[in-house]
Amino acid sequence: MNLLKKNTYLFSCLVFFLFLLPVFLQAQDILKGSEVHGSMQADAIYYLPDDKIGITDSTLDGKTIRMNGFTEVNYSLGNFTAGLRFEAYLPPLIGYDAQLNGVGVPYFYVNYKNDFIDVTAGNFYEQFGYGMMLRTYQEWTLGYDNSLRGLRIKLTPWKGITLKGVYGVQRYYWEPYKDYNRGIVKGFDADFYLNDIFSSMNDAKVKLTLGGSFVSDYQQGSTKEVAQNGKIYLLKMPVNVANYGGRFNLNIGGFNWFAEYAHKINDPTAMNNYIYKNGNGIFTNLSYSQKGLGISLMSKWIDNMGYKSNRTITNNMLNINYLPSITKEHTYALASMYSYSTQANGEAGVSGNVTFHLPKNSKLGGKTGMTIALNFSQVNGINKKAINDTVPVDELGTLGYATSLFSVGKEVYYQDANIEITKKFGKKWKGIFTYLYQTYNKDVIEGHAHDYGTIYSQIGIADVTWKITGKNSLRFELQGLWTKQDKGNWAAALIEYTVAPHWFISVMDQWNYGNTDPEQQLQYYLLSAGYNYNTTRVALSWGRQREGVICVGGVCRYVPATNGVTLTVTSSF
């Protein structure tokens, strides 16, 4: 008996094998319909000390090898699906939040789905409309995951009508939910695809979709003590904070127009300095396109729209809603050095895009044609006025400030004007040439107290591919960034050799040659090689990583400078 107790684990394995194996064998017919799929990724870095970028043996503190990894497995049988994701951060890579340190299963679910109902119990990712009221998602490269754990029901009572209800608590690193340590999120959402609902509209040229959402977050505690400037304030707190709104999408031929409006009731938090103002947000886009031409005009106006399921945290986690930045997302190393991230407390932005294709054998297009993309975006603050003569703007425990819809403040947060030309030269050569002019208000975007001011930079990039043979190609990148502020001028070069479908090798160098401190005129060299086999990719790199901010969507992560050997393995099946 003692032996069995000690080996409970082995014993249970044995029981399962003995009793369940025959069940499985007999269920072969059912199993024929079952599928197992999954994916995995492991990022491991061996860090090297590097005095020049400020990494010494003591900063590494013996933790020279670090790894982030996950494996996700999903099992489906007919209308039923179940899955889980195992994650390990041992310890997390430098630049990821230290609270990720650990091993476990932060994500698991079961789902049943047919044409009428779709039920998920466990963790789920959901988005209402464009996300200003609710969006949960995961971004592995950012270490970001705000999945809801609870229950979700989706109904399709009629063709063209989708109803959704969600109820749950969000993930916060590895911290288990207990005793209301974070909010309980409830939400309801409806979409009406009018052309599907009314058969008379099925083939109409005008396509119209309407939608609306209501989200509420319960946080315990109707009062809160907040210490500021040596005083302690006792504030009354709204226990349930609602965020609701509506949207439409109208499509007529090549024209498409959508808009979403959201209104949030007073929600004093550490992020908005505990003010009691309501929040408002509008996000809209008008576009026209036909073959060879695409135009879009986007605008966004948000006022006090931060919405988290814990009012005291100031980091990037536990966002209930999603406030996308409308500036263009750049991926070239120097073009993304100064990239914008949404200021939830208030911003007014516009963005315009024009893409057009000059056809083959035309005067400007030449023999092979040419594509030109123009983009301009600007984001300012909103106009905030004091509510009266005695209360300064954003004063704790007050209504904060007054503003009017679509008001635009004087301060420029970000501006980006760029042009990108894609051109082929015969059958073997093609190039992408980009020029950007960016204005980056470092104090506002990174949250400094008037230390750095605004950075004006010009960036030029040439990206040329030479197809040597059908499967061998060489790609070159030459980049320059010119600015009088911050760290001064940069140059970057890359050479990448690929042999389809398996191999690549590349070498890159970024050089801060214009730094006013000669000691800081550093080179960030990186040598990489990788192998692909269908859905498996193994890449190894060695070199320095530049300090910077990685942003995906509305969330950013600061990456300190590092030096080391990185192994990345990704696979799916």
Place this chain on the structure above:
Amino acid sequence: MYFPEKPIFPGLLFSFVMQQKTIFMRNLTLILTMLLIVSGAYSQDGVFAYKELPSVAMQNIKGIAFNSTNITNNGKPIIISFWATWCKPCIRELSAISDVYDDWVTETGVKLYAVSIDDSRSAPLVGPLINGKGWEFEVLLDPNSDFKRAMNVGPIPHTFLLDGNGKVVWQHTSFAEGDELHLIDLVRQLNKDGKLTE
């Protein structure tokens, strides 16, 4: 048909089992692992093949609802490519295919569905971009990556090849110049033999 010759996941799962403290988790994992092994061994078609696409709600660029089960092509092969406006290798892949797409369609009858995983930040740019570049693929919007998750896609670009019955017969992550030549060879092989022999 593709599946790894030596699956690594049961091993990973077992090592993860050892990390867990509660009997419940041990057993849950054990069941899943056993299901994996047993069903893998006994089902003839292999549990690792997508016999049909999972049902996921998406939209087309006109804002009309589109369910993934409507990805069809009258019994001819289908290519599904996951991409985004900010993903340079994805744009390179789709541009390379776009240059020869007319010839591909005429020769093989293949149809390409380009599934954009742009979120609400850049999804409004998808329609203008594909028209601006003159691409003629079927484009679908998956702004919260629901279909991407259902197809277990990690890094993009990620390309699936489906046979005429809607079964996934091949998939590939990443793009290198020349990969498109391999892809169309596979489509031809599929048309000729009804399956892939690699």
